[in-house]
Amino acid sequence: MTDLSSFPITRRWPAAHPDRLQLYSLPTPNGVKASIMLEEIGLPYEVHLIDIGANETWTPEYLSLNPNGKIPAILDPDGPGGKPLALFESGAILLYLADKTGKFMPADVARRYETIQWVFFQMAAIGPMFGQVGFFHKFAGREYEDKRPLKRYVDEARRLLGVLETRLEGRDWIMGDDYTIADISMLGWVRNLIGFYDAGALVDYGSLRHVPAWLERGLARPAVQRGLTIPARG
Structure with missing residues (x-):
């Protein structure tokens, strides 16, 4: 089983399925970019609600994944070279998932x-x-x-x-x-x-x-x- 314990964010939001991509988000206009893309590509993922009203993005655990303190962010246990990849910024996440799956991005x-x-x-x-x-x-x-x-x-x-x-x-x-x-x-x-x-x-x-x-x-x-x-x- 994939071990994500080296990522501090998993101490506050444990991964029940560490072999799946982990999404840390909230359904805001920025957050839904990631969730819509994940639903479109059909990649298995586990979602964790990040309560921005309770300032959860400013906790040490979340800041360890995104130092800018914004949602969404992802942790992909099967990143480039088979190594885990942590990524923030919704635009970067869209580009990464498009490249990872070859979907919703022109090949030309x-x-x-x-x-x-x-x-x-x-x-x-x-x-x-x-x-x-x-x-x-x-x-x-x-x-x-x-x-x-x-x-x-x-x-x-x-x-x-x-x-x-x-x-x-x-x-x-x-x-x-x-x-x-x-x-x-x-x-x-x-x-x-x-x-x-x-x-x-x-x-x-x-x-x-x-x-x-x-x-x-x-x-x-x-x-x-x-x-x-x-x-x-x-």
Whole structure:
């Protein structure tokens, strides 16, 4: 049996199945990237709920896996060369799982890098900007008297949706006919923006045609539906 005892995180979140990939996460827009991908590829894994509300990402055990204190993170007992691999950052996890399984990443080198650029677009723009909209519209920031920060992030979120709208014209998925990690990286964030953040009206989501159709296609996938609820909240 695989021995993961050298990884401090397993002391707080023991692995019942150490031969399986271990996922440490919560079903947030970033967290579900990993769970959706794992459900899509069908790789056996064990999930551990990390309660960010209880600051569990700042415990010594979790920080030993991700010093940045964010979810998701994974521990793959069968990493490169058959050795365990610990990995954090959702974009890096998507790339790793795509390379590990040969799924949801084009084999053609040029299309591979085109896919990666859209994952980076999500990481650098969609995630941070949509998250700021959520903070200033739904969470503590909504109490701020100065509404300029909210306007700034709403305007930028609207612009980014416009980029996606243009990209998706005439395409079912970000990369055309092929559903890839680029789509997986963005589905949860767009869903969250108009759902949990309730910011659809703010960003003129109703004026879009291609993005809503893309989101509907994505959310209809059984693996996406499962991944959006993993790990189950207590």
